[in-house]
Amino acid sequence: MKNFDWITPATAKEAVEACTAGRTFMGGGTDLVTLMKAGLVEPAGLVSLSRVTGLDAIAEDGEGLMLGARVTLAALAENTAVARRAPAVADSARNTATPLVRNRATVGGNLCQRPRCWYFRHPDYKCSKKGGDTCYAIEGENKYHAIFENTTCNIVHPSNLGPAFMAHDAELVILGPKGERKLSIHEFWVRPEEDMKTEIALDAGELITRVDLKPMPARTGSAFEEVNEKQSFDWGLVAAAVRLTLDGDKAADVRIILGAVAPVPLRHAEAEKALTGRVPDEKAALAAAEKAVEGATPLRDNHYKIAMLKACVKNAILMAAARARKAGG
Amino acid sequence: MQQHDEPTERVSRRGFLRGAGASLAAGGVVGAIQSDKAGTATVEPALQNAADVVALSFVLNGKPVAVKVRTGFTLLETLRDHLDHTGAKLVCDYGACGACTVLLDGVAVNSCLVLAVECQGRKVETIEGLAVDGKLHPVQEAFIAEDARQCGFCTPGMIMSCKSLLDRKAAPTHQETAEALAGNICRCGTYFNIQRAVDRAAKAKAGGR
Numbered sequence: 189m190k191n192f193d194w195i196t197p198a199t200a201k202e203a204v205e206a207c208t209a210g211r212t213f214m215g216g217g218t219d220l221v222t223l224m225k226a227g228l229v230e231p232a233g234l235v236s237l238s239r240v241t242g243l244d245a246i247a248e249d250g251e252g253l254m255l256g257a258r259v260t261l262a263a264l265a266e267n268t269a270v271a272r273r274a275p276a277v278a279d280s281a282r283n284t285a286t287p288l289v290r291n292r293a294t295v296g297g298n299l300c301q302r303p304r305c306w307y308f309r310h311p312d313y314k315c316s317k318k319g320g321d322t323c324y325a326i327e328g329e330n331k332y333h334a335i336f337e338n339t340t341c342n343i344v345h346p347s348n349l350g351p352a353f354m355a356h357d358a359e360l361v362i363l364g365p366k367g368e369r370k371l372s373i374h375e376f377w378v379r380p381e382e383d384m385k386t387e388i389a390l391d392a393g394e395l396i397t398r399v400d401l402k403p404m405p406a407r408t409g410s411a412f413e414e415v416n417e418k419q420s421f422d423w424g425l426v427a428a429a430v431r432l433t434l435d436g437d438k439a440a441d442v443r444i445i446l447g448a449v450a451p452v453p454l455r456h457a458e459a460e461k462a463l464t465g466r467v468p469d470e471k472a473a474l475a476a477a478e479k480a481v482e483g484a485t486p487l488r489d490n491h492y493k494i495a496m497l498k499a500c501v502k503n504a505i506l507m508a509a510a511r512a513r514k515a516g517g
Numbered sequence: 518m519q520q521h522d523e524p525t526e527r528v529s530r531r532g533f534l535r536g537a538g539a540s541l542a543a544g545g546v547v548g549a550i551q552s553d554k555a556g557t558a559t560v561e562p563a564l565q566n567a568a569d570v571v572a573l574s575f576v577l578n579g580k581p582v583a584v585k586v587r588t589g590f591t592l593l594e595t596l597r598d599h600l601d602h603t604g605a606k607l608v609c610d611y612g613a614c615g616a617c618t619v620l621l622d623g624v625a626v627n628s629c630l631v632l633a634v635e636c637q638g639r640k641v642e643t644i645e646g647l648a649v650d651g652k653l654h655p656v657q658e659a660f661i662a663e664d665a666r667q668c669g670f671c672t673p674g675m676i677m678s679c680k681s682l683l684d685r686k687a688a689p690t691h692q693e694t695a696e697a698l699a700g701n702i703c704r705c706g707t708y709f710n711i712q713r714a715v716d717r718a719a720k721a722k723a724g725g726r
Contacts, residue, residue, distance in 0.1 A: 189589035191569045194634045221591070221630045222611045234588075238635060286700025288627045288678070289612050420699035421613050 189224045193233030200240055200363050200397050207235045207393050214238075215258055216292035218285075219301040227311050228302070228318075237296075243397060246270065253401040257296030261349075262287065264295065274401050275511055276410035276429045280352040283414045286421045296396040299350060299360075299376070300388060303343035303451075304423050305333065316341055317384055330487040332425065335494065336450040338485060341380035344423075344448045345387060350377070351429035351447040352412045354455055356401045364394035373399075377452035387452070405441070407434040409511025413504040414447070415496050424448040426497040428480075430504040432468060434512045439468040444480060444505070449497055456480050459501065468509035470502075477501035575636045577602070578646025586633045593617045593628040595636075596643060604644035604673040615701030618674035619643045625681035627700070644673035647680065656680050659718035660711075667705035675701045679715050688719050 193211070197203040207213055210232035214220055223229045237243055243258035248269045255264065264270055264281035271278040284290060284298070307313040307324040314320035325333045325342035333342040350373070358373040376389050390396070404410070410431035416422035427447030432439045442460040447453050459480035466472040477498045484494050574583040577600065586595050593610075596602040596619070605628050606616035612627040619628045620642040647654035656679045659665070666672045675698065682689055682697040689697065694715045703711065 189591075191587050191589045194571065194588045194632075217632065217635075218612055218627075218630050221632065224589075225610065234632075236635065286612070286615070287697055288615055288618060288625055288700035289630075291624050291626055292630060 189221070190227075190230050192231050194236065195233055196236045196239045198239055198241060200243065200395065203235050203237060203240055204363050204365060204393060204395055206233075207395070208233075209392070211235055213395055215294035215297040216260065217297075218289050218293045219297060223302060226309060228309070237294075237395075248273070250403070251400075252403045255295050255399040255401070257294060257396045257398060259295045261285070261290040261293045261295070261298065265290065273403060274352070274356050274410065276352040276355045276412040276431060276508070277349065277401070279412035280348040280414075280427075280429065283412065283424075284348045289421070295349060295399055298347050299353075299396060299399075300390070301346055303387065304346050305343045308343060317343065317380070319385075326487065329489065331489040332423070333487055333490055334450050335484045335486045335490055335497075336446070336454060337379065337452075338450070338487070341384060341451055342487065343380070343387075343451050345377065345450070345452050346423050346448070347453065348412070348414065348424065348427065348447065351427060351445040351453040352410075353399060353401070354445045354453055355410050355412075355429040355431040355443045356404070359400045359402075360396050361398040361400065362390065362394050363397050364391060368397075374455065380451050404431075404515075405433050407512055407515050408432070408441075409508045409513070409515055411504045411507035411511060413500045413507065415500050426493050426500045428497070428501040428504040429453075430501070430508040432463070432505070432508050432512055434468075434509075437467050438465050439463050439472070439509065440465070442476075444476065444501060446480060446497065446501070449484075449493060458482070463505065468505055468512075470506065473502045473505035473509075474498075476505060571634055573633060573637055575638060576640045578642055584633075588632070588634055590633040591629055592619070592621075592631040592633050592636055592641070595633040596628065596641075602643050602645050605677075606670055606673060608670070612700075613702075614671070614674075615678065615698075616671050616674045618677040618701060620677060620681055623681075623684065625678050625700075642677070644676055647676070654680065655721040656683065656714070656718045659714040659721065663710045663714040663717055665707055665710040665714040666703075667707055671701060671703045671705075675703065675711060679711070679718065682715070683719060683722060687723060689715065 195206045197206050212231040214234045215237050237258050243256040245256045246259055246267050247254040253273050261281045261284050307315045308317050313324055316323050323341050334344050353373045360371045362369050378386055378389050412429045414424040414427040426449055429445045431443045433441040442463045444456045444459045445453050459476045462479040463476040480501045481494045481498050569587050570585050571588055573586050584599050593605055596605055605619050608614045608616040610629050612630045617628040618625055622640050656676050678698050678701050
C-alpha cells in the first residue's frame with residue numbers, strides 16, 4: 189500500500205472538514221484496505237472514524253431504531269432490539285463474511301463497499317467501471333455476475349445490509365460539506381447507466397453518520413435469505429429480503445428485494461403484487477418467487493442463479509410470514 | 518520466546534533469511550523496544566522520508582512497544598517484519614483465511630486488514646503472548662493433546678480465535694464453536710480435532726479434566 193496522511197478526528201463535523209480532495213473516510217477498512225492493496229484506490233489521506241464519538245451506538249426509541257454508521261456487523265447481529273424490530277437486518281448482518289470480518293466491518297462501510305467483480309478488482313483489467321470501454325464479464329468468466337439489468341456492466345452489488353434496509357425503508361443521515369441531509373435507502377443506489385464510476389449517491393466528502401429504521405406495524409415480519417457457495421466468507425450468489433404485514437391471514441404491504449443479482453439491489457414490484465392479498469403459504473410464495481425471476485438475462489455461466497433465486501425468494505417470504513404470525517398486535 | 522536484546526549463536530531459519538539479504542538485514546528488527554528504550558529504534562531505508570514515518574506505540578502481549586512504521590503498513594506486516602513476531606501468518610492477505618488472527622483490544626481480527634497506525638495506544642495479543650512463564654495456555658495444551666493440527670500454518674490464528682471464543686463463552690456448543698471459527702480455514706481439515714480441543718480447553722479452564 190502507498191503511504192497516506194492519517195487523520196483521526198474526534199467528531200463527525202471535524203471528519204467531514206478533514207476529508208478534503210484526495211482523502212477518503214475509513215470505518216472498519218475491511219474493503220478499503222483490500223482496494224488499496226490492489227492499487228484500485230490510492231487515497232492521499234485516510235480520515236479514520238475510529239475515534240469519532242457517537243457513531244457506534246444502537247439507539248431505540250418510539251421513532252424506531254438508530255444505527256450509528258460505525259456499528260460493527262458483529263454488534264448489529266448480536267443486538268436484541270435489532271433482531272426484534274428489524275429481523276431482516278439482523279439476518280443479513282449474521283450472514284455476512286466471517287466473525288473476524290464482522291468484528292471490524294461497519295454499517296456505513298457495508299453500504300459503501302465496492303463490487304467484487306473479479307475484472308473490476310484485477311489491477312490489469314481496465315473495465316468500463318474503471319474508465320475503459322469493455323465489460324469483460326460479458327464474454328469472460330461470469331459465474332458470479334448479474335442476471336438482471338446487465339447490459340452495460342455486470343457487477344452485482346455486494347451489500348447484504350442494502351436489501352434488508354430497503355425492506356425496512358431505512359433513511360440514511362448524511363453529513364457533508366454543505367451540512368446534513370437525509371436520503372431514503374431506495375434513492376441511495378446508482379445504476380451503471382447513470383454513473384459508471386460509483387454505485388452510490390454520496391457526493392464527494394459526504395459521510396453516512398446514521399441509518400434510521402422506523403418501527404414495524406403490528407403483525408409484521410421480515411427476513412433475509414442468502415445462498416452462498418460455502419458457509420463463510422462468501423459473497424452471496426443470490427439473496428432476498430422480504431417484509432410483509434398480515435391483514436387477517438393475507439399478505440399486505442409486501443416488500444421483496446433481490447440482492448446479488450443486479451448492479452443495484454432490486455425492489456421487485458411485480459413479485460410484491462403477486463403476493464399481496466394472498467395467504468403467504470408455500471404456493472403463494474412460489475408464485476411470487478416465479479414472478480421475481482421473470483425477465484432474467486443470465487450470462488453463459490450464471491443460469492443457475494435463476495432457480496437458486498427462486499428458492500431464495502420463496503424461503504424469505506415463508507420466513508417473513510412465519511415471523512409476522514408470531515409478532516404481536 | 519524470541520529475544521531481541523540477546524543475540525545468540527543459534528541460527529534460526531528466520532535469522533538466516535534476515536542475514537541473507539542486505540535489504541532484509543537493514544529492515545529486519547526495527548522495534549520490539551522495551552519501554553525504557555523507546556525511541557532508540559533504527560529506521561529502515563524505506564522509512565527515512567520523515568513525512569512517511571509514524572512513531573507508533575502500543576501494548577503487545579502485555580508489554581509496551583514502540584516502532585516506526587509507514588502509514589501504509591498493516592498490523593500484520595508490522596508484527597512480522599518489524600517486531601519479529603512471526604506467529605500470525607500471511608496467507609491470503611485479504612481477510613478470507615484467518616491465518617493472521619490476533620486480538621485487538623480483546624477482539625479477534627484479521628491483522629492483514631488492520632492498519633498499523635490504527636493500533637496507537639491499543640492492546641494487541643498474538644500467539645506469542647499466550648504462554649505465561651513457559652506454561653502453555655489451556656487452548657495450546659488442548660491443541661497438542663487432541664493433535665488439532667497437521668501442517669500447522671493455520672494454528673496460530675485458529676488458537677487466537679479459540680481463545681477469543683472461550684474468553685466470551687465458558688462452554689460453547691459445537692454449533693457456537695463452528696460459527697466462531699468460520700473465519701479460520703484449515704486446509705488439512707483438522708476441524709474435528711479442533712472441536713475436541715475447544716471442548717478440552719473449556720473443561721480445563723473450568724477446572725476439570
